[in-house]
Amino acid sequence: xxxxxxxxxxxxRDALAAAFGADYASADPLVRPSAFADFQSNAALPLAxxxxxxxxxxxxxxxxxxxxxxxxxxxxxSGPGFVNFALRDEWIAAAVTGLLDDPRLGxxxxxxxxxxxxxxxxxxxxxxxxxGHLRTTIVGDAIARVxxxxxxxxMRDNHVGDWGTQFGxxxxxxxxxxxxxxxxxxxxxxxxxxxxxxxxxxDSDPDFADRSRDRVVKLQSRNDPxxxxxxxxxxELSRQYLRDTYALLRVxxxxxxIRGESFYNDMxxxxxxxxxxxxxxxxxxxxxxxxxxxFTGRDGSPLPVIIRKRDGGYNYSTTxxxxxxxxxxxxxxxxxxxxxxxxxxxxxxxxxxxxxxxxWIPGSTSFEHAQIGMVQGPDGGRLRTREGGTVTLSSLLAxxxxxxxxxxxxxxxxxxxxxxxxxxxxxIGAIKYADLSTARDSAYIFDWxxxxxxxxxxxxxxxxATTRIRSIFRKAGIDEAGAHxxxxxxxxxxxxxxxxxxxxxxxxxxxxxxxxxxxLCGYVFEVASLFTAFYEQCPVLRAEDEATRTSRxxxxxxxxxxxxxxxxxxxxxxxxxx
RNA sequence: GCGCUCGUAGCUCAACGGAUAGAGCAUUUGACUACGGAUCAAAAGGUUGGGGGUUCGAGUCCCUCCGAGCGCGCCA
Numbered sequence: 001x002x003x004x005x006x007x008x009x010x011x012x013r014d015a016l017a018a019a020f021g022a023d024y025a026s027a028d029p030l031v032r033p034s035a036f037a038d039f040q041s042n043a044a045l046p047l048a049x050x051x052x053x054x055x056x057x058x059x060x061x062x063x064x065x066x067x068x069x070x071x072x073x074x075x076x077x078s079g080p081g082f083v084n085f086a087l088r089d090e091w092i093a094a095a096v097t098g099l100l101d102d103p104r105l106g107x108x109x110x111x112x113x114x115x116x117x118x119x120x121x122x123x124x125x126x127x128x129x130x131x132g133h134l135r136t137t138i139v140g141d142a143i144a145r146v147x148x149x150x151x152x153x154x155m156r157d158n159h160v161g162d163w164g165t166q167f168g169x170x171x172x173x174x175x176x177x178x179x180x181x182x183x184x185x186x187x188x189x190x191x192x193x194x195x196x197x198x199x200x201x202x203d204s205d206p207d208f209a210d211r212s213r214d215r216v217v218k219l220q221s222r223n224d225p226x227x228x229x230x231x232x233x234x235x236e237l238s239r240q241y242l243r244d245t246y247a248l249l250r251v252x253x254x255x256x257x258i259r260g261e262s263f264y265n266d267m268x269x270x271x272x273x274x275x276x277x278x279x280x281x282x283x284x285x286x287x288x289x290x291x292x293x294x295f296t297g298r299d300g301s302p303l304p305v306i307i308r309k310r311d312g313g314y315n316y317s318t319t320x321x322x323x324x325x326x327x328x329x330x331x332x333x334x335x336x337x338x339x340x341x342x343x344x345x346x347x348x349x350x351x352x353x354x355x356x357x358x359x360w361i362p363g364s365t366s367f368e369h370a371q372i373g374m375v376q377g378p379d380g381g382r383l384r385t386r387e388g389g390t391v392t393l394s395s396l397l398a399x400x401x402x403x404x405x406x407x408x409x410x411x412x413x414x415x416x417x418x419x420x421x422x423x424x425x426x427x428i429g430a431i432k433y434a435d436l437s438t439a440r441d442s443a444y445i446f447d448w449x450x451x452x453x454x455x456x457x458x459x460x461x462x463x464x465a466t467t468r469i470r471s472i473f474r475k476a477g478i479d480e481a482g483a484h485x486x487x488x489x490x491x492x493x494x495x496x497x498x499x500x501x502x503x504x505x506x507x508x509x510x511x512x513x514x515x516x517x518x519x520l521c522g523y524v525f526e527v528a529s530l531f532t533a534f535y536e537q538c539p540v541l542r543a544e545d546e547a548t549r550t551s552r553x554x555x556x557x558x559x560x561x562x563x564x565x566x567x568x569x570x571x572x573x574x575x576x577x578x
Numbered sequence: 579g580c581g582c583u584c585g586u587a588g589c590u591c592a593a594c595g596g597a598u599a600g601a602g603c604a605u606u607u608g609a610c611u612a613c614g615g616a617u618c619a620a621a622a623g624g625u626u627g628g629g630g631g632u633u634c635g636a637g638u639c640c641c642u643c644c645g646a647g648c649g650c651g652c653c654a
Contacts, residue, residue: 035597042596045634056632071592079597080634124654161654261654279607287652296580297650303581316654343648345582371583374647407616438591442584443647449603450590454616457591464616472613510594522592525601532617541613556613578616 002095002106003506004499005031005039007071008085012041015065029253037076037084038499044081055081070164087499089489093551097485099558105267105565106505110151110512114334117155118144121246121253122340124161125238125260126170128192129245129393131383131446132341135372138435138571140339141251142517143370144567148338150512155331158242158253159323162235162260164316166195168216171230172208173198179230187237192392216313220265248397250428250571264322268314271321272307279355286310292353295346305350317351324355328365335366337515342371342441354466370515373443375435383446401427403452404460408578425573427452427459433459433572436522457525459572462563465528467578468535469560476541476553480561485554488547493534497555500527504562508569517570524566531559 010489012029027043032041044059052056059081064073072085099106117547120140123129129137148154173194177183186194201208218224219231239255246253272288275281280290289304297303327333338348355361383391404427408419422453434451438444454460473480489495500523507523510516540556543549567574 030594031594032594032596040596045596048634082597164654166653168633171614285651289651295650298580300580304651306652311652315652316651319654341648342583344654346649347654349582373583376647380647442591445590447590453603458602460616461602464614468614468617475613514594518592522601529601533619535613536618539613 002093002098002102002502004071004087004092004502005033005506008039008041008068009335011066011068011071012043012062012083015044015062018065019061020047031085034084036081036082038072038083039189041083041085042081044077044083048081059083074224089495092495092498093487093489095502096161096487096489096558097554099501099504100301100484100487100554100561104505105562106502107149107508108151108505114152115155115332116147116152117157117331117333117336118147118339119157119159119336120144120339121251122159122161123242124164124166125242126167126187126191126234127195128190129392131375131393131396134396134431134433135375135440136339136341137246137249137251138254138432139370139372139391139517141253141438142336142436142520142570143339143511143515144252146508146520146572147311147512147515149569150509152335153514155333156253156257158258158260160242160258160260161536162540163220163262163265163319165213167231167234168219169198169202169209169212170195170234171219171227171375172212172215173201174230174234176201176208187234191237191241222265245393248428249322249432250573252571261316261319264319264326265422267322267326268318271318271325272314275307275321275354277356278358280354281307290354290357292350292357294353295350303350305354317347317565321355321360322349324351324367325360328361333365335368337368337370339370339440339515341371342373345369345371365565368515371441373441374440376443376445377393378445378447380445397428397431399448400431400452401542403427403448404430407452407454422575422578425575426578428461429459429463429567429572431459433462433521433570436517436570436572439518440516457521460578462524462528462567463578464572464574465531466560466563466567466574467576469531469556469563470576472495472553472556478553478559483550483553483557487554487558488551490548491534491538493530493537494552494555496532497527497534497559500530501555501558501562504566520566520570524563524570527559527562527566531563 009029009031012031013025014524016027016029017025020545025438030042031039032042042053044062046053047058056077059077062083063075063077068075068085071091073085078084118140121133121137123133142153144156183194183197202212215227218227222228228242275290281288284304287306287310288308289306291302291304295303306315307318327336327403352361352367361367375383385391401424405419405423408423408426430452437457451458452460454464487498489498503523507520511520538552540549540552543552564574
């Protein structure tokens with residue numbers, strides 16, 4: 001347990017119990033990084049009222065009961081009652097040396113592992129993904145990776161849209177144009193154009209629209225082989241497209257993670273039936289609705305969750321409720337994280353409310369909507385192409401790679417094939433890191449120049465930091481895995497870097513709890529910044545003596561491992577050279 | 579109209595109720611035969627949209643006003 005924040009938290013808790021009784025051991029010792037020391041405890045201040053004593057006295061009392069001799073120099077009380085901790089250099093050095101032999105880099109395995117469903121990406125199939133899918137895919141994947149690494153059992157769930165009215169339309173259109181037609185070939189090359197063709201006919205030809213609706217019924221009843229065959233073909237084409245896209249994006253989703261809306265089709269009747277039996281669902285304007293308390297619409301009237309439409313069809317609310325039940329009853333999840341756009345916040349609040357009303361979510365189970373903010377264009381509006389159209393994900397990724405290549409071409413003389421691979425890593429890494437590094441629920445402005453810059457808090461800067469470290473080991477002719485220290489902490493830059501490295505586990509654990517990958521981005525950037533400062537101030541290969549050289553090589557190795565682990569958990573690719 | 583989210587440095591963004599609100603970019607200055615300068619060091623830049631309140635302590639919690647984005651019955 002090399003994380004000083006956790007160690008100190010435990011020690012202050014002991015001191016609280018010793019000073020004021022066991023009742024106080026449960027209080028949060030409020031140990032935080034400090035600008036005035038390495039860490040501070042704010043525990044004394046909130047206790048002042050409770051104990052009826054001056055906070056400064058309480059702080060002194062805590063200090064007198066503290067046993068931190070092995071970790072810190074004697075703690076000092078300052079300000080209104082803060083207890084400041086300055087770690088001993090030897091303790092930091094020993095802890096970092098220990099980090100080198102810890103495959104988990106100080107990250108504790110979850111004491112009570114949970115089954116966690118992470119729903120993310122979730123595109124509509126038979127359509128190309130657009131920029132709106134970028135964040136849910138990238139952020140969701142990072143959340144899944146981090147949660148998994150923290151020791152939980154993660155079930156990735158790609159809740160694709162494969163079952164709505166539009167599939168009747170697409171299949172009917174495919175029948176009309178002919179499966180072997182040039183038009184049908186568009187499904188392989190340009191599915192959006194095929195979709196638009198179908199849509200245009202749907203809107204202009206009432207007969208076609210009627211046939212499309214019939215086709216949906218045939219599809220959902222699953223008893224028309226010809227319909228089923230075409231749907232299967234559409235699905236296979238989509239799986240192919242998704243495999244390619246996720247591979248390029250370095251996203252861990254596979255075919256096995258696809259559990260689309262169609263999967264829940266046979267459970268929808270039970271959802272409607274059980275809600276009716278429980279007396280929760282009532283008919284309103286011919287539709288079967290649940291009115292969860294506390295939700296009102298435009299004119300102040302109660303807002304419904306529509307379970308069954310007037311025409312007898314089910315919609316996405318029904319599917320989402322079936323999904324909740326499946327996850328609780330069949331997957332036995334302890335936690336479900338929905339990585340979906342923030343515009344659907346109301347929808348999910350209502351779905352979760354209905355599911356709780358129906359008793360489908362046990363009190364101990366957490367259902368969360370991890371809201372994803374919009375990706376905006378330079379003007380703050382929706383991101384669009386120059387022509388005003390929707391930006392497809394593939395064109396966005398291609399441009400990122402192209403921009404990375406252009407920059408690499410200017411500076412480096414790498415072989416063509418190697419350069420292509422590096423350009424891909426850098427371009428994809430830049431986009432992903434920019435996307436991950438802002439709080440997931442706030443909108444951000446998409447800016448090529450900022451994200452692909454090799455300076456500042458960007459993917460390429462972090463990738464570059466790792467290549468510099470690798471370069472040191474290449475130059476030294478040793479393998480970074482062979483650097484075991486011991487680490488000595490003397491120079492200020494060494495101390496700051498070492499201290500930061502010890503915080504890896506706490507950050508990972510925190511991100512797993514909050515599903516906020518941007519905090520991990522902030523952390524790796526801080527480590528990279530401290531490393532470059534160290535790199536400037538502390539010669540490694542030309543260190544003054546052998547012990548210092550060994551120590552600094554070990555610090556480099558620890559930094560490299562923390563950075564690669566952190567970027568790996570974020571899903572940001574790391575080229576060996578660039 | 580109602581609800582949700584938000585408003586922080588010129589720009590893009592951080593900040594688990596804790597001391598003097600931090601980074602990056604841009605700007606200005608300094609350091610180059612360098613373990614990869616795709617770098618580092620430093621300066622300057624703020625009444626945290628306005629106003630009240632709670633608290634020992636508020637960018638953070640509550641109220642109110644202003645402004646923005648999103649959402650609000652049979653699309654998903």
